[in-house]
Amino acid sequence: MTKQVEIISLPKIQDPRGNLSFLQDNHQIPFAIARTYWIYDVPGGEKRGGHAFKTQQEFIIALSGSFEVVLNNGEEEKRWLLNRSYYGLYVPPGWWRSLENFSTNALALIASDKMYDSEDYIRDFSTFCEWIRMKK
Numbered sequence: 001m002t003k004q005v006e007i008i009s010l011p012k013i014q015d016p017r018g019n020l021s022f023l024q025d026n027h028q029i030p031f032a033i034a035r036t037y038w039i040y041d042v043p044g045g046e047k048r049g050g051h052a053f054k055t056q057q058e059f060i061i062a063l064s065g066s067f068e069v070v071l072n073n074g075e076e077e078k079r080w081l082l083n084r085s086y087y088g089l090y091v092p093p094g095w096w097r098s099l100e101n102f103s104t105n106a107l108a109l110i111a112s113d114k115m116y117d118s119e120d121y122i123r124d125f126s127t128f129c130e131w132i133r134m135k136k
Helices: 126-136
Strands: 006-009 033-039 048-053 056-064 065-073 077-082 085-090 098-102 105-110
Touching: 056 077, 065 085, 077 085
Parallel strands: none
Antiparallel strands: 006 085, 033 105, 048 098, 056 085, 056 105, 065 077, 065 098
């Protein structure tokens, strides 16, 4: 099972009537899905996220439009542009994340391995950096 941030390609069934991609059980991503949610109608210039998870894993897909996923591990920041519905970004626990630069009509689908648990969130970046230091 992977624990690195990575782009994962999803199956893409091409058809003249329209293409189809899917997630099935935990065959395409490294966890079983417990929850899905989506982010949409994000006003220009707004950011979403701005938190880290202690244990939760996520898989983020741009179903429509585009946006950037910005990840920080307490030492470095990395950016990924998501703009295709047949791949997504796997984000293991312990990364500060935000979603930025949403295009018009962008739709972000997030699959998670956990049900919502407010205790799993770290919502302050300096607290996150301290949590990372304590883990080392």
